[in-house]
Amino acid sequence: MRFARITLGLLLTLAGLVATVAGAVAAFWLVGPDNTISTPDRELASTGLAVVSAPTLLDRHGPTLHVTASGAKPLFVGIGQDLDVRNYLAGSAHTRLIRFEPPATFGTQDLRGRSSKLTPPGSLDWWVAQSAPGSQSVTWPIQDGRYDVVVMNADGSPAVGAQVSFGVQVHRLFGICLLVLGAGVLVLALGLTLMFRRRKAAVVAAADAETTTEIPVPVAARIPVLVPTASSTSEAQENAPAYRVSPFAPERVSPFAPVRPEPKPVPAAPMFMSAAAVARAKSPALIGAGASQRYDEPPLYDAPAQPAERTEPVEPETVPLAASPEFEKSDEAVRRTAALLASGALLLTTTSCGLMPPKNSLTAPDSRPAVTLADAQAVVQRYNQLNNQANQTRDAKLSATIEGNPTLAQTQAGFVIGRKLDAAGKDVSKPFSYTDPEIGAPQFASYPMRFVVSSGISNAPGNRQLGVWQRENAGSPWLLTHSVYPPKGVALPSVDGMRTPDSSDLDKLQSQPATVAKDLAAYLTGGESAPQAKLFTPSPSLSSLQKLRATSKANDTAEPYIASVTDAFLPSGEPLTFITSSGDALVFLTLSEQYLQRVEPGSNAYWTSGEATAFSSMVKYTQTLHQDYLHQVALVIPAKSAGNAIQVLSIDPQLIGAGGQ
Structure with a gap:
């Protein structure tokens, strides 16, 4: 078992050393107290309109992604669903990141296409995260699905050049690294203890073996019955020892002889036995069942002389190694050590299972609501403002930025009629707005996308407006394409939960x-x-x-x-x-x-x-x-x-x- 303990201690020492170094490096160099693993700045450039990550690079969700970019031109950093980004850049030249090898090696692919200026990305509302004006960084909790990171010039022009760094913030990562560090120190200490404690015990045992000499006592041997010897003179009887230990050494006196009040002290035999040997010598099992007569009593009768019986030597009892107390103690120590290590491994596994973000599980085609409630309200508010401006000046071009056919065709025809019948502009439409809009935003997996609005009319309290806003592609604005004005007496269907039909x-x-x-x-x-x-x-x-x-x-x-x-x-x-x-x-x-x-x-x-x-x-x-x-x-x-x-x-x-x- 000593070999097993030393081997186990060596393995634990090595494992603890590795865990300690790994935990220290991860906690104080790779991660830090902000729980974020960051890459150094990496130059990413494109002669096209954008640098875009492939959706396969963001194939896990849960952590928080940090992206920071800097360059000579004002940059835009945004994260959007792949269906929006793909449609926005369709047919345009751009560079796609298709591979990432830590810590800062990227594989890129240049896609050819047109280099005409795109709609400024900051004016689009489908980004799930985007940098603020004047800022070139974005923070986003990664969601399940297909998403792309986009870095491009803020004005949508070609020739992008940026120094980009990425960071992934994992909840409790720094604490887990410290836990690994602490566990490594404990395992290292345990391994050293197992190794050096056994060596010290072996040295002490060897020292005891060198300084202590035990007189072996046969297991089945009997202590001979001592018979007092006859003497011709009383002086000889007085000086003779009370008990003989051996016929070959008459001067030896049993160390177990009782002290009698005699004029001369009983000489004691020199002590050559260890304490353990003395204890075995005193054992009744060694004295034997036949030694019932006290040594200090005279014999009850004179037994005739008989030839000495030859006793066969009895082999000492052999105990199996697995049943010996020493083996059981060693085995118990090994079991406790194994249980301790198993508990530690279970603790680390339990606390670390959240570190590895789960793989994206969405297998259905990408889809999303056409618009969020806040963005839809912003679209309606923008329409109210620009539509009143266009009506005041009968500006068909301005109307084209907020309306699409057939509504735009009706509006432009109305402007033509108004300029003919009211050349002085005295009968222009009074300003009005759509109030309290109710939004119905179905799910879409491709463009064009649409949402429905039911709202009141500020200058026509007896009517409501029911309209459809449409976005033809990811780079185009929302346009009001269909608009009717039913009276309030007509029951309108609820737009909540509206969907596209199959x-x-x-x-x-x-x-x-x-x-x-x-x-x-x-x-x-x-x-x-x-x-x-x-x-x-x-x-x-x-x-x-x-x-x-x-x-x-x-x-x-x-x-x-x-x-x-x-x-x-x-x-x-x-x-x-x-x-x-x-x-x-x-x-x-x-x-x-x-x-x-x-x-x-x-x-x-x-x-x-x-x-x-x-x-x-x-x-x-x-x-x-x-x-x-x-x-x-x-x-x-x-x-x-x-x-x-x-x-x-x-x-x-x-x-x-x-x-x-």
């Missing part, structure tokens, strides 16, 4: 959105008597439009120079469909309308007043006159199980052209 959602609807668009166009073309009329529950705005068109037809037909009038509606573009939390579909669609008047042969006609003069003024037509309208419609398609009619929420027309032949 095939199963569409199969549950009473009718497909594209079919509904065609049916609504046929209904408006044919009027209230059309077969499709029974499919819809009209809104107040739709009923008002039908009455207006019926009146116009009657009045225009009564004119002597108008032979006939037709009014035709057609679907325009693809409907936008969203599934509400109730399972119904909120659909935004666009209809085009041409109001056509046929001129009587031999006659001519032209516009002398009204909105149509903004597009055709004082131009004589001999065959036809036409007015073109663009209608935005919002409606609800119920599920098949509900059995309800399709509800038209609002229809909002705008004259966008006029002419003739």
Whole structure:
């Protein structure tokens, strides 16, 4: 067992030394009290528009990532989902980091493409983390999913050059390093104790063996019964020893002889036995069961002389090593040491299991809500501000920065009409804003992305605004593409929990959105008597439009120079469909309308007043006159199980052209 102890002590000493050095280096050189492992500054440059990390480099989540960059130009540092970053840089030249080898070795790949200036990244709202203006660093708790780190010029121009350093902050890392250091010191001390303590004990045992001589006593040997010897004279009897120890050494006296009050002291034999040997000599087992007579008593009878019996030597009892007390003590020590080491390993494992961040587990394609609530409110607020500026000056270019078709087409047509009918600008739109917006932001896995807003109107308390904002790609702004104004009396579906439809959602609807668009166009073309009329529950705005068109037809037909009038509606573009939390579909669609008047042969006609003069003024037509309208419609398609009619929420027309032949 001594060899085993020394071997175990040597192994523990080596392990403790390694753990101590590793813990000290990790705690005071690699990590530090801020729990952050940082790389030194590394120059990353690109002739393209950005330096981007591949999503595989951020394949674990949990720790906090720190990125710091510095360069000759103002830099932008941002972190975004891969679907946004990939779309933003699509077709542009940039450099991608595809490999990282600690402490500061990066593998890069240059991707070719165009080098035209991109939208300044700081103006985009899809970054999950970005550097503040004037700052070139970002801190972000790494999330599960596919994310990219982007370093680029703040103005979106090409030729990026930066000194970049990365840091990963792991919770409790410094404390764990100190724990490893302390555990290493304890294991080192335990190993040294096992080694040198056993050596010291062996030296003491060897010293005892050199200074102590034991007289071996046979296990089964008997102590001979001592018989007093006869003497012819009383003097001889007096001087004779009381007990003989050996016939070969008559002068020896038993050390166990009782002290009798004799005139002469009993001489004692010299002591050559150790204390252990004396104890064995005194043992009753060594004296034997037959030694019942006291040494100081005379014999009870004279036994006849008999030849001495020859006793066979008895082998000492042999105890197996595994059952010896020394082995049991050594084995117990080894077990305790092993238990201590196992407990320490379990403690280190338990406390260190959180150090290794978990691997990203999201296997579904990247997707995210189109916008956050805060960002959507910021979009609406920006629209309120810029839309009022554009309305005051009838600035179509400014409107194009916040609106998209079909809303932009209606707005620009309104500006044309306004400049024609109100050249002095006395009848411009009064400032207004959309108030208390409710946001519905479905999940999207690709662009374009959209979200729905239901809000009040500051200058029209009897109506609400229901609109769709769309972003065509990651580098474009949010634009208001669809906007209707249903009266407050119309019940609007909740936008909370709204999502984009899949095939199963569409199969549950009473009718497909594209079919509904065609049916609504046929209904408006044919009027209230059309077969499709029974499919819809009209809104107040739709009923008002039908009455207006019926009146116009009657009045225009009564004119002597108008032979006939037709009014035709057609679907325009693809409907936008969203599934509400109730399972119904909120659909935004666009209809085009041409109001056509046929001129009587031999006659001519032209516009002398009204909105149509903004597009055709004082131009004589001999065959036809036409007015073109663009209608935005919002409606609800119920599920098949509900059995309800399709509800038209609002229809909002705008004259966008006029002419003739």
